[in-house]
Amino acid sequence: MMIRGYIKHFFKKIHMQNEGPHSVLADDEFYDAVESGLDKMEEEQELRERLKCGQAIPITPPPTSPANSHRLWPEIDRVVKQEVSMASLGVGECGSGWQLFAEDGEMRMFRREEEMDGMVVDPLKAVHVVKGITGHEVCHYFFNPQYRYDWETTLEHMIVLETVSEDTLIFHQTHKRIWPASQRDVVFWSHTRRLPNDQDRDGPDIWTVVNNSTEHPDHPANAGKCVRIFLTVCLLCQTRVDPPKDGAPVSRDDITCKITYCSVVNPGGWAPASVLRAVYKREYPKFLKRFTAYVKNQTKDKPIMY
Known part of the structure; x- marks a missing residue:
């Protein structure tokens, strides 16, 4: 009976420690648990990369109709123009309240502290x-x-979920659960676009990808075990080419990419504000460095894609 009672108490304690405002975990314990979970995911990713066989995920062929005939096109076009315009501005031009929270070599990361219904949604x-x-x-x-x-x-x-066109897709993503937080998922459209380079009309065009949350009847928000994330993300990239003085062909040593990454993410559910901000401070710089290193590794032996 004592053993059964202990087991019952143990599982009751685990249940109480799940995500929620009444969690018995202190903020530092909550953060340590999330940090440990993220570290484990990185280790698993490194192992997958070593074992990866190089197979690609097939994509549904794009339909013949262009994206601008889709029901979401007015929203897509409006949000893309809005996000690109904001991403193009310097931090000083975007309004007050921006704080530098990470700096590493050429990388600078800024945030504004904002909350919505008690949840951190720092831009x-x-x-x-x-x-x-x-x-x-x-x-x-x-x-x-x-x-x-x-x-x-x-x-x-x-x-x-839907291939609107070659440059516009609708995704559903489920993310791994990091104890003690609940599992998250997200539904969003993603659109990539080539933009004219007004500053250098003879130079390479500017490229962007904008992701924005949307609804889908097959995946309603917060209907199952997952808490729904709501996000808006803009990746804006501008290439600079410094041609060799001796007239030699341009190599990768002669090109540089300025990357601007903007995001507003509402993780949904509940988590301590201090924990979320600590996780963001840790993870965002690591993400940007990891992703750009991945692109460099993938392209190093390939022809330059302008």
């Missing part, structure tokens, strides 16, 4: 400069689903 703006890759290449690997398992370490399952 993030990151600027990075990477040598040897182009904006087209960065957006190519960020947008295309066949590469996503390679660089998004928290991803458990991904499906393309």
Whole structure:
């Protein structure tokens, strides 16, 4: 009876420690648990990369109708223009309240502290400069689903719900659960676009990918075990080419990519604000460095994609 009572008490305690405002975990214990879970995911990702056989995920062929005939096109076009405009502004031009929270070499990360219904939804703006890759290449690997398992370490399952066109997809993603937080999922459209380079009309075009949450009848929000994430993300990339003075062909040593990454993420559910901000401070710089390193590794022996 004593053993049975102990087991019953043990499982009751675990249940109480699940995500929620009444969790018995202190904020530092909550953060330590999440940090440990993220570290484990990174180790698993490194193992997968070593064992990876190189097979790509097939994508549904794009339909013949263009994206601008789709029901979501007015929203897609409006959000893309809005996000690109905001990403193009310097931090000082975006309004007050931006704080530098991470700095590593050429990378600078800023945030504004904001909350919605008690949940941290801090807008993030990151600027990075990477040598040897182009904006087209960065957006190519960020947008295309066949590469996503390679660089998004928290991803458990991904499906393309709809191929609107070659440059517009609708995704459903389920992310791995990190104890003691609940598991998360997200439904969003993703659109990639080539933009004219007004500052250098003879230079390479600017490329962008914008992701924005949407609804889908087959995957309603918060209907199952997952808590729904709501997000808006903009990746804006501009390539600079410094041609060799001796007239030699341009190599990867002659190209540099300025990357601007903006995001607003509402993780849903509940978690201590201090924990979320600590996780963001740790994970966002690591994500940007990991992703750009992945693009450099993928492109180093390939022709330059402008």
